[in-house]
Amino acid sequence: xxxxxxxxxxxxxxxxxxxxxxxxxxxxxxxxxxxxxxxxxxxxxxxxxxxxxxxxxxxxxxxxxxxxxxxxxxxxxxxxxxxxxxxxxxxxxxxxxxxxxxxxxxxxxxxxxxxxxxxxxxxxxxxxxxxxxxxxxxxxxxxxxxxxxxxxxxxxxxxxxxxxxxxxxxxxxxxxxxxxxxxxxxxxxxxxxxxxxxxxxxxxxxxxxxxxxxxxxxxxxxxxxxxxxxxxxxxxxxxxxxxxxxxxxxxxxxxxxxxxxxxxxxxxxxxxxxxxxxxxxxxxxxxxxxxxxxxxxxxxxxxx
Numbered sequence: 001x002x003x004x005x006x007x008x009x010x011x012x013x014x015x016x017x018x019x020x021x022x023x024x025x026x027x028x029x030x031x032x033x034x035x036x037x038x039x040x041x042x043x044x045x046x047x048x049x050x051x052x053x054x055x056x057x058x059x060x061x062x063x064x065x066x067x068x069x070x071x072x073x074x075x076x077x078x079x080x081x082x083x084x085x086x087x088x089x090x091x092x093x094x095x096x097x098x099x100x101x102x103x104x105x106x107x108x109x110x111x112x113x114x115x116x117x118x119x120x121x122x123x124x125x126x127x128x129x130x131x132x133x134x135x136x137x138x139x140x141x142x143x144x145x146x147x148x149x150x151x152x153x154x155x156x157x158x159x160x161x162x163x164x165x166x167x168x169x170x171x172x173x174x175x176x177x178x179x180x181x182x183x184x185x186x187x188x189x190x191x192x193x194x195x196x197x198x199x200x201x202x203x204x205x206x207x208x209x210x211x212x213x214x215x216x217x218x219x220x221x222x223x224x225x226x227x228x229x230x231x232x233x234x235x236x237x238x239x240x241x242x243x244x245x246x247x248x249x250x251x252x253x254x255x256x257x258x259x260x261x262x263x264x265x266x267x268x269x270x271x272x273x274x275x276x277x278x279x280x281x282x283x284x285x286x287x288x289x290x291x292x293x294x295x296x297x298x299x300x301x302x303x304x
Contacts, residue, residue: 018280025276031269038082039089048076050083050236059252068258071245077258083236084259088218088266091151095217096210098156103163103209104199110164111171111198112190125165133158134220141229151221151230159213166209170202177201204278211274215267222263238263 019025047065054074062069068077110121137154144150174180180197188196199206224230225239233240242259249256 015277015280019276022276022279024272025280028269028271028273028276031265032273035085035266035269036089039085042082042086046076046079046082048079050075050079051234052076059255062254069252069255071241071255072248077241077255080236080241081238081258081262084238084241084262087148087231087235087237088221091148091155091221092214092217092270094149094152095155095159095220096214098153099158099160099163099213100210102157102160103167103206106161106164107167107171108194110168111175112194121164122168125161125168128157128161129165131158133216134223137220137224138227138229141224146224146229146232148221148231148235151217151224155213155217155220159209159216163206163209163213167202167206170205171198174198174201204281207277207281208274211270211277215270215274218263218266218270 019029047067052075054070057066057070057074058072060066060070060074066076066078068081070076071080106121106125110118110125113121133155136158137151140154141147141150175198177197180193183193183197221230221237222239222242225237226243228243230239231237238259242256242263245252245256245259
C-alpha cells in the first residue's frame, strides 16, 4: 500500500475531525447523539412502563427509583422522556427525508430544465412558501386527524419548498462552473452531473436548511401535540407531556422543566450541528488554523 492509499481512508473522515474541532459542532454532535441513543435504548428498555399509572406514587420528588420524579398519574417522568425521544427522532428523520426529496426535486427542476418549466417551478415555490408550516400541519390535521405522519408530511413539504428556494440559485450558480461544463463535454447526463458535481457543491447550504427543518419538525411536533393536533394520547410525546404538566406549574414547577429542557436542547443541538457541518464541509472555507479559530467563534445565523 503506497502513501497515497494509506492517506485515503483518513481523508474520508477529515470532515468529522473538523466538525469535532468546532465548539458548535461538538456540542450539536453530542446532543443529537444522546437523543438518538436514548431513542434507540427506549425501544428495548425504560426504567418503568411509560404508560403505567401508579396513584400511590403520584408527584414523587426526584430521587430513587424515580430519578426525575413522577406526574399526576404516578408515571415515571424519565421513562416518558425516553419514550418521547423515539417520537422526536421519528418526526425529525421522517420530515428530513421528505424535505430532502421534495427540495432536491424542485431545485433540480427549477435549475436544470427548460426556461418555461424553471419559471413555473419558481412561481410554484414562491406560492407554497407563503404558507407557514404550522398552518399547513393544522389544516391537514383538521381533515385527516392528528397523527405523527401528518406532522412528518406537513413539515417535510413546508421545508422541502424552503430548501428548494434556497438551493435553486446555488445550483444555477454552480451550473456554469468549468468543471460542470467539462463533465457535460465528457458525456455526463444531467442526472450524473447533478449527483457528481452540483449537489456536493451546494451541500453546505443544503445542510443548514435541512438541520433547521429537522429542528422545526421537533418544535412542530411538540407544538401540535401540545395543541392536540399531533401525537395521539397513547403515543409518548414531549409536547403532550408538557401540555399535561403545565397545568400544575404553580404547584410542581420542577416537573415542567424536564420536557421543556429536552425540547430546547434538541432544537439547539440540531441547529448548531447544522452550522458546524456547514463549516466542516464547505470546500470554499480555508482550513488554516486561523480560519478554524474564527469558525469556533462563529455565531450561527437562523435561515428561515
